[in-house]
Amino acid sequence: MTEKYAVVVIGGGAAGLSAALVLGRARHRALVVDAGEPRNAPAAHMQGYLTRDGMPPAEFLTAGREEIARYGVELVRDRVVEVTRDDDLSGVRGEDSTGVRDEDFTAARGERFTAARSEGFTVVLAGGRTVRARRLVVATGLKDELPAVAGVAERFGRDVLHCPFCHGWEVRDQPFGVLATTAASVHQALMVSQWSKDVRFFLHTVAEDELPDEDLRRLAAAGVEVVPGEVAGLVVEDDRLTGVRLADGTTHPRSVLFLAPRAVPRTGLLERLGAELHETPFGVYPVVDPTGLTTVPGVWAAGNAIGFAEQVVHAASGGYRAASAIVGDLLMTDLDAAAQV
Ligand SMILES: Cc1cc2nc3c(=O)[nH]c(=O)nc-3n(C[C@H](O)[C@H](O)[C@H](O)COP(=O)(O)OP(=O)(O)OC[C@H]3O[C@@H](n4cnc5c(N)ncnc54)[C@H](O)[C@@H]3O)c2cc1C
Known part of the structure; x- marks a missing residue:
């Protein structure tokens, strides 16, 4: 059985965890897949993040993982190796941390929910697991080439x-x-x-x-x-x-x-999904709107995956912005589908 999530977040750094926190608190079933290689791993301390100045990067991530777990968001240590667009994910809905499925939640509001627009993604993990998602957040960061x-x-x-x-x-x-x-x-x-x-x-x-x-x-x-x-x-x-x-x-x-390392953004998955990229003096990044939405419907990106200069605080903010846009997008999609029935 392929597991179904409302959102799969690819990358569990500041951007991905922040997106996951917002999604969990919005009662969406979300999965974070994280390969565990955050960009600032070589540094002993993380500076310039208000209230977290000087915190070891690993401690910051541990706190973030604990926070998302409170809202039932799952996190797996694995690597996404392939993402494809599905033709039909009708009826794929999440389950909130209290065990209430989104369908029931919608029904409880007195709205008839059948299916979202046929849109979604199949996500393949290196460990062999395959999951499906209605929306994606790509928060895969970048690699510094020295x-x-x-x-x-x-x-x-x-x-x-x-x-x-x-x-x-x-x-x-x-x-x-x-x-x-x-x-x-x-x-x-x-x-x-x-x-x-x-x-x-x-x-x-x-x-x-x-x-x-x-x-x-x-x-x-x-x-x-x-x-x-x-x-x-x-x-x-x-x-x-x-x-x-x-x-x-x-x-x-x-x-x-x-020195200035050459920034190598991890855009492989986005490229394969057909996202439009643009060249900057600091690498090639996806074209995104102010919420981080890429040119592929249903796919958002945040953090260093969208820009070289995204510091931890920006990455966290970008994850938040992407997730809140997704929450609205999923809701409107479902309401439109319900209204047409
Ligand atoms: C040495 C150094 C020191 C720094 N110090 C600071 C500082 O003091 N303050 C500050 O604000 N910023 C600092 N930065 C910048 C900081 O590292 C970035 O702002 C931050 O890491 C961006 O967060 P992110 O979530 O976008 O990416 P990351 O933190 O890099 O997280 C991306 C995650 O995605 C995972 N991933 C990648 N591809 C896949 C895949 N296919 N499947 C699953 N997971 C995947 C990675 O393994 C990684 O865990 C520093 C950077 C460096 C290099």
Whole structure:
């Protein structure tokens, strides 16, 4: 028997859990499928989320899982490997946490409920389970692809950092390096000067003459020292970054290195569903309306799945927005179907 849910949420980070909380509280039967690889897993602390500032990311997710469980939302540790659109999911309705099926709930309101529009999805999990859903929330996040510099991957989220808003306060006034990965890295070098006045901008593979005069003027005004030459690796002592080593053998004492990973959004499932995507300087993301609705009817997306700059608080908010839109959409669909009978 294929289990039927009102909504399957793919991804159980801040975006997915927040959507699940709203769906559960709206009495929908929802399932969260989470592969368990949240983007901020390398970081010891999560900063900048009002009332949760400094909380370990794992603790935040544990609290979120506990909250959704209170409303009967199921969560499984698995990976969605395929999603297809069904032709007919008539009569697929959820069951709220009190055991009242949506059909009964609708009937109790004195409305005749038969079937929603024939729309829905079959969701295949890597573990072998297949479930069906009337609506989907894709909250699969993104993957940070790091530059191939020795030592960078091991230290990412510790003293190799990408986001001054996430970590800047904690490392303020320390000697910063910024690794140029593209000419746009100038922006990062300028931004981090808000947190330290000792910043060296390692041009790495970017030629100095690629930088516009305006950038060079701003770097000079910010007191950022521009260092030409390829970076060969990091100097690490006692499990701490102490320097940046260039290919010519010179070493620059630095205790923090900022860089911009290449964002690789997990859009595979959306692509296969035929969602329209758009290219940004920070990856290819689905086209969404303000609620996160993609161009595929019935499929919403939230969090880093829709944008590189979605911080935890934005992701949680996006999940909320998507879920509340779904609650309205399901209700109106069912009322319209009932009205036509
Ligand atoms: C090192 C680092 C530090 C950070 N620090 C901060 C900070 O201090 N403050 C802040 O606000 N932001 C921080 N961020 C950003 C933060 O990680 C994101 O804002 C947040 O994770 C976005 O939440 P999300 O739910 O969209 O995605 P995620 O948290 O990445 O969750 C997505 C989930 O979906 C799962 N998934 C993916 N594909 C599938 C699939 N096919 N089937 C099932 N599950 C799937 C993943 O395994 C993952 O568990 C940091 C990021 C990094 C890299």
